[in-house]
Amino acid sequence: MRNLATLLFLGGLVFLLAAITGTLPFGHPPMLVGQAIQQAAKPEVGAANVVTAVVLGYRGLDTLGELAILFAAATAGGLVLGGVQAKGRNNALPAAGFVLRAGTDVLFPLLLIAGLYVVIHGHLTPGGGFQGGVILAAAFFLPLLARPSESLSHIWLSVIEGLAGTAFIALGLGALYNGDAFLTPLFDKGMFGELVSSGSLPLLYLAVGLKVGAELSSLLMRLAHDDGAAS
């Protein structure tokens, strides 16, 4: 009975989605917002990467909401797994094999540089705070895999995360002080395509990158410690 109902529901869903997508001419999107943004982004925001202009310039408030969702997920994950942390420390796992340890030592600085590059060049090239933040989290998670007994300080991660979130909101409030809407890009737009350009967008993306990196690495760390405690 349940399977039948599920199949009926899925059939309806497929029909609905197919009907919607069937009316769309593939390759010729009917949305005019994207084209308007492409026209307006260069003079208005000054970011070479139009996606960044959308994420931080036109939809900055949405991005703040998405950061809040990520923060809620990370906090809830910490809440669910929190109690095990002390237990996981005590029965320290042995260090990983030579290959993983040596590979971690080689990869850690490279991942750090790549992550920071992706974060800082978010307004010029593909990338940005979210992607770079994930790379940073991976960089800080690798040593944890190689040497499970050592770990990052949760307090420092929380401090970085909180400061980054505060900086994001403070940049938004600065625009209010100037008389603009919340999260309007501040400062001079500068030379188009330069590293220091498009106002406060690089700073916003740096805040996003640090916040995402700190949140994800603390989540991964809790998962890893919990795994060590459970096994």
Add this chain to the structure above:
Amino acid sequence: MSTSVGLVFFIGAIGLCVIGITGIVLSRHLFRMVLALAIAEAGANLLLILAGYRWDAVAPIFTGTAGGQAMVDPVPQAMVLTAIVIGVGVQALALSLVIRIKERYGTLDMQEARQCMQDDLDDAGGVTPSRSRERPAGERPIPAPTVLNSTGGQHD
């Protein structure tokens, strides 16, 4: 030709969504449900990206050389960009819950875990078995284990 290629893309995205939702609804294993959630998410992201795709268009980034060339729609890409990272966070939360359930009840089967949770809730709420609809009142009319053993001994 272009429409058939688009059809393939759309069918792939819708198929991923449907596979994921099927897994979430029909699977009884909690970890498989998390994986199915990830698959459904990938399908939804792919649908969004496809909605903004244009033929003969470049990525929505101004470069020095390509001036005035058509670009794909940046708005769905911006949405998917954040949705992917949030998806990772949500999956981590789901996995941490799964880890907790496995630790507490020793099972990842949803029916068993639900039964255990119901028992826990009944105990915490002080619902005695006699007042619970799920469990019978009083002793069941089956022989106690000792009686079973003794009869087994007789058969031997």
